[in-house]
Amino acid sequence: MRLPIRYTMRNLWTRKLTTVLTAGGMALVVFVFAAVQMLDTGLRKTLVATGQPDNILVTRRAAGSEIASGVDRVQASIVEAQPEVANGLAGERLVSKELVVLTTLPKRETGQATNVTTRGVGEAAYTLRPQVSLVQGRRFARGSAEVIVGASLAQRFAGASIGSILRFGGREWRVVGIFDAGGSAFDSEIWGDADQLMQAFRRQAYSTVVARLTDASAFDAVKARLEADPRLTVEVKRERTFYADQSQALSNFIRYLGLTLSIIFSIGAMIGATITMYAAVANRTAEIGTLRALGFRRSAVLGAFLFEAVLIGAIGGVVGVALASFMQFVHISTLNWQSFAELAFTFTLTPGIALGSFMFAIVMGVVGGFLPAVRAARLKIVDSLRAA
Amino acid sequence: MHFLKLILRNALRHRLRTALTVLGFVVAFLSFGLLQTIVDAWYAGAEGAAPDRLITRNAVSLVVPLPLHYREKIRAVEGVKTVAAANWFAGVYKEPKNFFPQFAIDAVPYLSMFPEYRIPEDDLRAFLRDRKGAVVGRKLADTYGFRVGDTVPLKGTIFPGDWELVVRAIYDAGEPKTDTSQLFFHWEYLNESMRKRQPARANQVGIFVIAVQDVDRAAAVSEAIDKQFRNSIAETLTETEQAFQIGFVKQTEAIVIAIRLVSYVVIFIMLAVMANTMAMTARERMSEYATLKALGFGPFYVARLIFGESLAIAMVGCAIGVALTFPVGDWFAKQMGTLFPIFEVSVETVAIQIGCAIAVGAIAAALPARRAARVRIVEGLRAIG
Numbered sequence: 001m002r003l004p005i006r007y008t009m010r011n012l013w014t015r016k017l018t019t020v021l022t023a024g025g026m027a028l029v030v031f032v033f034a035a036v037q038m039l040d041t042g043l044r045k046t047l048v049a050t051g052q053p054d055n056i057l058v059t060r061r062a063a064g065s066e067i068a069s070g071v072d073r074v075q076a077s078i079v080e081a082q083p084e085v086a087n088g089l090a091g092e093r094l095v096s097k098e099l100v101v102l103t104t105l106p107k108r109e110t111g112q113a114t115n116v117t118t119r120g121v122g123e124a125a126y127t128l129r130p131q132v133s134l135v136q137g138r139r140f141a142r143g144s145a146e147v148i149v150g151a152s153l154a155q156r157f158a159g160a161s162i163g164s165i166l167r168f169g170g171r172e173w174r175v176v177g178i179f180d181a182g183g184s185a186f187d188s189e190i191w192g193d194a195d196q197l198m199q200a201f202r203r204q205a206y207s208t209v210v211a212r213l214t215d216a217s218a219f220d221a222v223k224a225r226l227e228a229d230p231r232l233t234v235e236v237k238r239e240r241t242f243y244a245d246q247s248q249a250l251s252n253f254i255r256y257l258g259l260t261l262s263i264i265f266s267i268g269a270m271i272g273a274t275i276t277m278y279a280a281v282a283n284r285t286a287e288i289g290t291l292r293a294l295g296f297r298r299s300a301v302l303g304a305f306l307f308e309a310v311l312i313g314a315i316g317g318v319v320g321v322a323l324a325s326f327m328q329f330v331h332i333s334t335l336n337w338q339s340f341a342e343l344a345f346t347f348t349l350t351p352g353i354a355l356g357s358f359m360f361a362i363v364m365g366v367v368g369g370f371l372p373a374v375r376a377a378r379l380k381i382v383d384s385l386r387a388a
Numbered sequence: 389m390h391f392l393k394l395i396l397r398n399a400l401r402h403r404l405r406t407a408l409t410v411l412g413f414v415v416a417f418l419s420f421g422l423l424q425t426i427v428d429a430w431y432a433g434a435e436g437a438a439p440d441r442l443i444t445r446n447a448v449s450l451v452v453p454l455p456l457h458y459r460e461k462i463r464a465v466e467g468v469k470t471v472a473a474a475n476w477f478a479g480v481y482k483e484p485k486n487f488f489p490q491f492a493i494d495a496v497p498y499l500s501m502f503p504e505y506r507i508p509e510d511d512l513r514a515f516l517r518d519r520k521g522a523v524v525g526r527k528l529a530d531t532y533g534f535r536v537g538d539t540v541p542l543k544g545t546i547f548p549g550d551w552e553l554v555v556r557a558i559y560d561a562g563e564p565k566t567d568t569s570q571l572f573f574h575w576e577y578l579n580e581s582m583r584k585r586q587p588a589r590a591n592q593v594g595i596f597v598i599a600v601q602d603v604d605r606a607a608a609v610s611e612a613i614d615k616q617f618r619n620s621i622a623e624t625l626t627e628t629e630q631a632f633q634i635g636f637v638k639q640t641e642a643i644v645i646a647i648r649l650v651s652y653v654v655i656f657i658m659l660a661v662m663a664n665t666m667a668m669t670a671r672e673r674m675s676e677y678a679t680l681k682a683l684g685f686g687p688f689y690v691a692r693l694i695f696g697e698s699l700a701i702a703m704v705g706c707a708i709g710v711a712l713t714f715p716v717g718d719w720f721a722k723q724m725g726t727l728f729p730i731f732e733v734s735v736e737t738v739a740i741q742i743g744c745a746i747a748v749g750a751i752a753a754a755l756p757a758r759r760a761a762r763v764r765i766v767e768g769l770r771a772i773g
Contacts, residue, residue, distance in 0.1 A: 021660045022660070029657060068546045102449040102451050115639065169448060170619075170621065204588055205588075233548070254643075257647070261419070265657055267415045268415050268654065272660060279672075334640050
């Protein structure tokens with residue numbers, strides 16, 4: 001025979017303050033646990049969205065990041081001439097030879113000078129990155145000192161709105177458009193004409209070459225051919241893989257730090273639950289004796305007390321996840337160590353994270369409530385009845 | 389005396405509960421201390437900076453180089469004592485995760501500007517004589533087991549190719565804030581190799597490190613340098629070493645702020661646990677408090693009993709937590725290797741820990757103390773736990 005659920009509920013209700021405090025501690029732990037994973041997911045989503053599955057990205061061998069890479073004009077042309085590279089509607093090669101440099105812009109709120117990725121792109125860039133669409137103004141004109149800026153960048157940096165002038169590379173650049181890149185890393189970039197930027201920065205070589213393949217499965221063939229070509233010192237990656245790798249260090253840092261903290265913090269919360277449950281058992285010794293005398297088995301008592309702890313955990317879990325869901329409104333922008341550029345992303349809540357965090361709370365409840373519940377179950381009827 | 393004894397006896401009545409609460413405190417304050425120290429370590433580079441050192445970089449951004457001939461022009465600026473070229477090398481030692489700072493430097497002027505790098509005389513001479521020589525910090529040497537005479541192979545990322553450097557000297561920290569996780573080698577060697585491998589990228593310098601003659605004129609000197617190159621191919625930005633370092637930290641500030649916030653979350657978790665303990669304790673003893681009152685003790689006496697007990701538990705937990713912060717911090721720093729060059733538990737951290745413990749103890753006792761002080765004798769005597 002099981003003890004009714006109402007019994008447990010009313011016990012929690014009677015000790016409201018204690019229940020709230022214990023569940024509150026757990027809610028904070030769950031909040032940290034969920035927030036960290038949301039941050040990591042947001043970061044990955046941003047960088048994975050940056051790459052298209054059938055695009056390849058060619059960099060100098062062992063460059064690691066776009067800014068450290070260099071592909072000269074001859075090498076770029078060889079990449080462009082590969083048979084697997086797709087053609088556009090007008091018959092043009094779907095290749096964008098790009099220059100990636102960092103410039104500094106002051107942040108709107110703090111005035112802090114921050115590294116911003118500035119990308120010189122070719123004509124095909126808009127086709128290669130279909131997630132990029134203009135929301136305001138127009139595209140920059142070829143051969144002119146005009147640039148367009150990402151929506152997230154326009155928001156965060158001073159002097160990055162339409163019509164304003166940016167100064168870098170010894171020239172002035174007029175902002176003529178703002179584009180939305182669907183939450184990808186391009187949202188934090190400045191785009192201009194590759195040839196104009198190369199002149200301004202006195203570069204002889206492009207940084208990277210991006211190309212669309214006719215078929216994503218042709219990747220291995222192209223990679224093998226290009227990397228074996230003695231005229232080239234390049235590395236070929238899928239665009240998506242390349243950007244995902246870019247976030248590896250930051251993502252690992254966030255994840256490991258976050259998990260370590262959650263686990264350490266959860267010890268505190270579990271101790272809270274144990275204290276509460278031990279007190280609950282001590283206060284109700286006579287009650288437990290009575291229940292047992294009435295014929296409830298040890299397992300029923302054990303179950304009832306464990307359930308009580310789990311319920312506290314569940315309350316903490318729900319509150320914690322609810323709190324964490326508000327974090328979705330917060331935007332984070334920080335320096336990505338691997339690309340050395342500013343990157344903006346958001347907390348992203350997925351059903352998996354919500355469920356995982358809730359389960360984490362339940363586990364905290366079970367672990368915290370286990371020893372007290374065992375003590376309750378092991379009480380002898382006679383002793384406990386006498387205790388009153 | 390009796391009062392203290394009463395508090396202690398009370399605290400020890402529920403040994404298990406008190407022990408658990410203290411354990412919670414230890415865990416919470418230990419992790420709080422470690423987190424604060426991680427944040428401090430983040431800023432440590434800026435604190436190790438000397439006020440008489442300036443850094444000149446390209447105004448566009450750090451990754452855009454400056455031409456080599458700027459070195460002589462900067463040297464000619466009034467108030468400049470020494471100039472040294474330096475390049476961030478960013479080579480990979482075996483695996484990308486083995487990160488440590490590597491700089492190609494104008495050895496003689498550069499090392500003269502950093503007297504806090506203590507290098508034995510003979511080793512220094514050996515380093516200066518060897519074109520492919522390198523100087524490594526003590527911490528770096530300990531982490532990877534570098535000894536004088538060892539070859540360090542690096543795979544270039546910014547400067548392509550394989551590079552083999554020979555450790556000729558190991559430097560020790562002259563000050564507690566000195567970063568000994570770096571590797572230095574000859575800028576000349578880098579430049580010669582680049583001239584062969586990629587002539588277009590030779591004679592380019594990442595930053596110039598400058599020592600000024602007079603600290604008070606540092607601002608004027610940096611202005612004079614930047615003015616010299618205004619409207620040239622590569623405009624410069626000169627700032628103090630500290631401002632340069634803080635610029636880096638500022639860009640990752642979002643993460644630092646997050647760590648700081650999270651470290652206070654653990655204090656709140658502990659507050660919830662402590663408040664819970666005190667609320668339960670006070671509720672169980674309500675009839676005792678009523679008895680005390682019936683005997684003639686005032687409400688403040690009862691309140692003080694609860695505050696005292698709460699603070700006593702908090703202080704014991706905090707003391708153990710603080711004491712553990714030091715050994716665990718040392719262990720953590722060892723595990724992290726060269727990631728945090730300077731990892732030291734600061735006095736402020738300990739002060740904040742103690743402050744938070746007192747606050748948590750007091751706040752946790754507030755509500756139960758108020759209730760106990762106000763309880764009417766008759767009600768209290770009737771109360772059951």
